[in-house]
Amino acid sequence: GAVVSQHPSWVICKSGTSVKIECRSLDFQATTMFWYRQFPKQSLMLMATSNEGSKATYEQGVEKDKFLINHASLTLSTLTVTSAHPEDSSFYICSARGPDRWTEAFFGQGTRLTVV
Amino acid sequence: AQRVTQPEKLLSVFKGAPVELKCNYSYSGSPELFWYVQYSRQRLQLLLRHISRESIKGFTADLNKGETSFHLKKPFAQEEDSAMYYCALRGSGTASKLTFGTGTRLQVTL
Numbered sequence: 001g002a003v004v005s006q007h008p009s010w011v012i013c014k015s016g017t018s019v020k021i022e023c024r025s026l027d028f029q030a031t032t033m034f035w036y037r038q039f040p041k042q043s044l045m046l047m048a049t050s051n052e053g054s055k056a057t058y059e060q061g062v063e064k065d066k067f068l069i070n071h072a073s074l075t076l077s078t079l080t081v082t083s084a085h086p087e088d089s090s091f092y093i094c095s096a097r098g099p100d101r102w103t104e105a106f107f108g109q110g111t112r113l114t115v116v
Numbered sequence: 117a118q119r120v121t122q123p124e125k126l127l128s129v130f131k132g133a134p135v136e137l138k139c140n141y142s143y144s145g146s147p148e149l150f151w152y153v154q155y156s157r158q159r160l161q162l163l164l165r166h167i168s169r170e171s172i173k174g175f176t177a178d179l180n181k182g183e184t185s186f187h188l189k190k191p192f193a194q195e196e197d198s199a200m201y202y203c204a205l206r207g208s209g210t211a212s213k214l215t216f217g218t219g220t221r222l223q224v225t226l
Binding site: 043105 | 125158162218
């Protein structure tokens, strides 16, 4: 299958700082990317859907000013957690899909964010 | 609204025993159902989707619209099947987002 790479795999940051997580599709053009958040022993919760060149669509309850998503190219989307707080500590996962919405979405390996 | 329910957090079976991971869904239209698997320290990956009607690694799943279920089955469990399994639903709308269940950890023991 296609490869989606997330960077970094883990990051520790201080409260009040911002953290950027990258999601890259390595061998296909990802017209749509999804960002999920996963709490320990819980399911993946969709945060937002981004289409290349467009503004991201956020799920209800997700603060768009807190979680900035940029999808400026067909191979890269970024999630920036602004003014991070300890409660933002979580596992963030991206997935990417090609132009046909019925095709499979491939997942990144996830990023463990710890805010201290 | 779309919802996926996996009632069991943990399913422990002996090697060679049959496996059934339960999944029920709620969706008003025609959904597309998936099973994803996450092996230890690996990323989430697609196991199978209902429209493919295929068996992957010995696993099958049949969509039962009457019971709104999409249970995952395998006749004989193997040790390497131990993993986290997530059932997911994709609606027919333009958003086409995936909604995941809470997952079931399958533990296959000798």
